[in-house]
Amino acid sequence: MRRVAVLGAGHTKFMFDSPQTEIEMLAEASMDAIRESNLKSKDIQAIFCGNVLGDFSEGQGMVQSYLADDIGCFNVPASKFEGACASATMAIRDAFMWVASGFYDIVLAGGTEKATAMGTSLATRTFAMFGDSRYEYPAGFTFPGVFGMLAHLYSDQYKVPLKKLKEQMALVSVQSHYYGKDNPNAQFRKEITVEQVLKGFMVTSPLQLLDCCPFSDGAAAIVLASEDIAKKLVAKPVYIAGVGQASAGKISSQYKYLPRIRSREISVKQAYDMAGLGPRDIDVCELHDCFSIAGIIAAEGLGFAEFGKGGELWEKGETKIGGKIPINISGGLKSKGHPIGATGASQVYEIAHQLRGELKDQGRQVEGAKVGLVDTLGGDGTIINLILKVD
């Protein structure tokens, strides 16, 4: 197994109601990634792509194949992955293996989604099919329902009074908007206050509007290559040092562990072990804050805080630049936006730029960051983690 590097990365603006198709958005991000890698389309040997709702939002499957043709990667193998919100991270982890194994030298991986076309209410109902649609969805388990329940379980189990937990949760969203305002690709670029979060309308108790990330349209893509090629092409290759993935069953089948997401602990251990690193080595992290409570739960599962203490990280400012573990300096899913099948690629894009030290101009550079962690959650607890580092 040889080392694999992220070369260039591309990212559309995340937004409501994009005028582009999913294929057009991914083509834009892909061409930017290819150009930034000092490559041409013909150099790409294979494509790995995440997309989830395309069949519903545009009536278009097989986006990977049309993308290949549209960006001039004629007849290259192109595979599409569906792992709900973690689809692009799944694609990238898989692409990593094809390069690490020596089968391919240069590949493209990314994801694209138009999640706003059907409106938030219908999208929420449609997207619930990526939970258990047979027994749990009819019982109320849309994703807001799942994470609302987890917040109550969290409060109960860790003896964090709901009022206090809600203030901690609000701080997660407030911080995301604080950094997202400076991210030109972010969907929401304005600050919000704790008071605004706590006065928002109730979506699913105890989650209020600003505890919830939006649906978004957008795409992101990266080029992966072997170490020797990377060193020839770019000044500062970002290596994928560790990968992890774990599935979960129905949310009800996880009852022994909830609100801990056991699959995250399994997945991130794989990534840490492979990289020979631990939570203390992570300089910057993009994690899956689809809901504010999800951000707190993720921070604990990744090893940044004891269980029940995750919210304190935000309270103490440890998740900001200069803190112990800067989290979601991109704005996270909450402020940057959440185009489902693209989110994992967007997280990798962000971490790659942090590790290359290219975010000074945007005022959100984690100085000296050398190791970054990506955390994506799909459906009822499929987790995929990637550890990126620069030498």
Place this chain on the structure above:
Amino acid sequence: MRRVAVLGAGHTKFMFDSPQTEIEMLAEASMDAIRESNLKSKDIQAIFCGNVLGDFSEGQGMVQSYLADDIGCFNVPASKFEGACASATMAIRDAFMWVASGFYDIVLAGGTEKATAMGTSLATRTFAMFGDSRYEYPAGFTFPGVFGMLAHLYSDQYKVPLKKLKEQMALVSVQSHYYGKDNPNAQFRKEITVEQVLKGFMVTSPLQLLDCCPFSDGAAAIVLASEDIAKKLVAKPVYIAGVGQASAGKISSQYKYLPRIRSREISVKQAYDMAGLGPRDIDVCELHDCFSIAGIIAAEGLGFAEFGKGGELWEKGETKIGGKIPINISGGLKSKGHPIGATGASQVYEIAHQLRGELKDQGRQVEGAKVGLVDTLGGDGTIINLILKVD
């Protein structure tokens, strides 16, 4: 890269209107594959799964994750692939790489589909989104439309009069039913005649009803393992000696080559080169006869006949047991059935059984077969090929 073997394989009956869910069908096929491999669920390290229409037919995505939980493969990484009809073959080729690279030793790969729930007419329209849905579907390019056009182009380009071509096409379907009647997993187990094909109602000129494969419900799965493990567990490991994959763009963007599917020629060359073999080395082949003309075009693209001469293989009986290249001795998509996201795994199941010499009882064993070829077509020309062999 180490050698990878197919150990056990499982296969549900293919049928109209299965009472099982997609997850239940794939669980049945998976448990059979695991048992036949002399393994237990806990031995499976990762899952790779094809599924296409599940969101529409059952309102259930993420089937890979629920499958993992349901069959006792708790928290293993489980990835889902969408490559239209080639989804399961895509999953298997990918699974192959994870074992060949040494990352995993034992994995499960397969596919599942309920394609009959919405009825043939709606399924045909829905499935058209796996072609180009923006420009070509509105112009009439459902998949019957695409292959009807290819039949006319074929007749025109190779100067095979349409009447003669239709008789050749009829023979493809007749042979599929001849063998399918003996396959206990097949959806249609009765012989048909050339006269019946030619008297069937017109679906899309010149394709009549019995030129077209059905939609089906069903699942199939295989276990893949490294050579050393395979040799300990099963009497006759079937090795994956070569893999190939190539995408294609819109059908209109392929106009220079049609009715040749150029992506097939690129894909199968990859597989042949990797295996160090050629068309003459293939003892038995399962190819993608979604329509009778598709079978003829595939046989040519795989190198079994000159372009324009594929139909003669069937006329001369060369595609039967005892002929030059036995094709679709399972009954093919036409008689065995075509549960979209499961078809590739079903093809591998068939070839594995042929190479292990286990079909004598069913009266359809290709005696002494040592090398087999799998060919699956997804959407507008994504092709995936696998070459299997026994020592």
